Amino acid sequence: xxxxxxxxxxxxxxxxxxxxxxxxxxxxxxxxxxxxxxxxxxxxxxxxxxxxxxxxxxxxxxxxxxxxxxxxxxxxxxxxxxxxxxxxxxxxxxxxxxxxxxxxxxxxxxxxxxxxxxxxxxxxxxxxxxxxxxxxxxxxxxxxxxxxxxxxxxxxxxxxxxxxxxxxxxxxxxxxxxxxxxxxxxxxxxxxxxxxxxxxxxxxxxxxxxxxxxxxxxxxxxxxxxxxxxxxxxxxxxxxxxxxxxxxxxxxxxxxxxxxxxxxxxxxxxxxxxxxxxxxxxxxxxxxxxxxxxxx
Ligand SMILES: *Cc1c(COP(=O)(O)O)cnc(C)c1O
Numbered sequence: 001x002x003x004x005x006x007x008x009x010x011x012x013x014x015x016x017x018x019x020x021x022x023x024x025x026x027x028x029x030x031x032x033x034x035x036x037x038x039x040x041x042x043x044x045x046x047x048x049x050x051x052x053x054x055x056x057x058x059x060x061x062x063x064x065x066x067x068x069x070x071x072x073x074x075x076x077x078x079x080x081x082x083x084x085x086x087x088x089x090x091x092x093x094x095x096x097x098x099x100x101x102x103x104x105x106x107x108x109x110x111x112x113x114x115x116x117x118x119x120x121x122x123x124x125x126x127x128x129x130x131x132x133x134x135x136x137x138x139x140x141x142x143x144x145x146x147x148x149x150x151x152x153x154x155x156x157x158x159x160x161x162x163x164x165x166x167x168x169x170x171x172x173x174x175x176x177x178x179x180x181x182x183x184x185x186x187x188x189x190x191x192x193x194x195x196x197x198x199x200x201x202x203x204x205x206x207x208x209x210x211x212x213x214x215x216x217x218x219x220x221x222x223x224x225x226x227x228x229x230x231x232x233x234x235x236x237x238x239x240x241x242x243x244x245x246x247x248x249x250x251x252x253x254x255x256x257x258x259x260x261x262x263x264x265x266x267x268x269x270x271x272x273x274x275x276x277x278x279x280x281x282x283x284x285x286x287x288x289x290x291x292x293x294x295x296x
Pocket of ligand 1: 142177184
């Protein structure tokens with residue numbers, strides 16, 4: 001498989017919103033890198049795919065849920081670059097828009113049930129799959145780990161190259177949603193202390209984001225809880241914020257990650273925790289494919 005010499009360009013755009021109170025905000029649009037392959041999941045995959053290629057694999061096997069942005073990006077990449085993909089799915093067969101896309105992209109699906117999926121961290125989990133698909137390279141859930149983080153480092157470069165378009169000489173930090181914290185860790189690695197990275201956690205504390213991140217990097221970041229009661233929990237204030245934001249500036253958000261992250265920023269500004277004049281880069285991590293069926 002490979003080579004994967006496609007490095008998409010994420011546009012950096014100014015973001016004008018009436019609650020910024022003097023904070024200057026730009027958005028790095030990972031949702032706009034490609035019509036099919038969207039978001040941070042492509043960048044998280046790049047280094048995994050390079051490893052798969054070096055290992056002489058013919059394709060990739062990975063896991064996720066019925067709305068998984070990760071499986072969606074992987075399946076789309078498999079179709080684009082002509083390598084086979086296998087997805088191990090959480091729960092019982094469902095026909096979400098995401099699943100329909102996975103099938104259309106040619107991904108081979110196996111539904112593991114809930115118990116079967118929970119066993120994914122157990123020692124013998126991969127053995128039968130390796131026996132069934134000996135030529136496929138396995139990528140962890142969400143494209144995580146150090147390889148996933150390293151693949152996201154290029155985002156720092158891409159943003160810096162575009163600062164001039166905003167009339168910015170520099171910036172004061174990054175703001176983004178964290179699910180596992182892998183993307184955040186990639187920015188922290190690439191910044192090497194130059195600018196702080198703020199992670200708005202889309203999952204509650206007990207999901208181990210802090211541990212994941214501290215296993216990859218030391219310092220240079222701050223995590224705050226933006227989960228609003230749990231992963232994928234949606235409330236009217238959040239949905240209203242997403243709708244208002246899209247109307248105000250044309251940037252579409254979804255309620256699991258990007259909507260919660262930007263709302264958490266608004267609340268931090270309103271609480272006076274971010275000084276006027278601060279220049280922040282908000283990473284739009286994509287995920288819009290997953291919102292089909294979640295919001296109207
Ligand atoms: C997966 C995902 C995240 C979380 O990324 P991590 O690297 O796991 O922190 C954020 N936003 C969107 C849209 C995602 O799909």
